[in-house]
Amino acid sequence: MTTPKPRHLETPTETTERERCEQWTDQLFRTSPMVRFMAKHLSLLDCNPLSPFPSASASSSSTSCSSCSSTNPAPAPASAPGQQPKLVIAPCPPSIAGGFSPSLPNEPTSHSSILLCSNRIFSKSHLEDTLSHEMVHWFDHCRFLVDWSNLRHHACSEIRAASLSGDCGFAREFKRRNYAFKLQHQNCVKRRAVLSILANPACNGDKQKAERTVDEVFESCFGDTRPFDEVNNPRLNFKATDEAVY
Known part of the structure; x- marks a missing residue:
């Protein structure tokens, strides 16, 4: 999966695109029935997309918003230093808008991640469809192995x-x-x-x-x-x- 560029190396355009994607993602996890529903059902399978990896190198990109409940999860607080988020926002090649990176065979299915391509997402509704698409993949990965x-x-x-x-x-x-x-x-x-x-x-x-x-x-x-x-x-x-x- 694409690795986020360190923020101090971003161009002004890349910074604007990343921040816009982060803002839309934050809003969708608070207001989108589809995204909230999928987040809830992923959490029921112990695959909460908003919890960071338990131990990983620090990531330069994260999403955050209001706190969540066990039955209607909303985005968790931003990852602490040394924690890598499972929602990765980064620039991508022109052919893709997002992607799903499944966990390795010897890892829990919760150790998967979603890529959101900040330079290929053109509206909040586009992001909603893209995020929902990848969350269905994650549901299948967790539910059906x-x-x-x-x-x-x-x-x-x-x-x-x-x-x-x-x-x-x-x-x-x-x-x-x-x-x-x-x-x-x-x-x-x-x-x-x-x-x-x-x-x-x-x-x-x-x-x-x-x-x-x-x-x-x-x-x-x-x-x-x-x-x-x-x-x-x-x-x-x-x-x-x-x-x-x-």
Whole structure:
């Protein structure tokens, strides 16, 4: 995962972008139903995205806001010196807006992290969709012990993340100039999942293999909306259930 640049080496533009992303992240963890819901369900799986790593080298980037409760977590205070946050805000290559870095096989699943690309996030709603997408990956990693080198596992999580996060909402698709109405959501989910699978080294850049893998698992994974009851633009209007994570 991208390592944050030391703050004293940031350009003025990089500082502005990082601070803007930090502010939006702070606001989303306090006000976004989707982000707060996912944070709650990650915490129920002992994968609180707002707690720092227990022992790690100091990080130059962190997020913070108000205190939290056990049932409705909001961002924890900024990491103390010597603690590395699990939400990493840093500049990235042009092709990505965020990423999920899973824990190593011998580590707890809570030792994962999310990357938010400060130079590729263009609005708070864009950040909300990106953060939600990566939090679905983390939920899958903690709940189902995903093997990310297994293309079927990876494809299933990508399908769920694209479908549940708002990444394939009509507004986002309109900006991408994808205007179809029939099966628009499903087609977007497949397309986004294939693009992600192509980046998996196990796929070897084979587009046909990526498409075949996505098709093989699509029906079951698209229908799996945990921790939500159903998909109905979850960012704005969703029906959720606490029992889904148990």
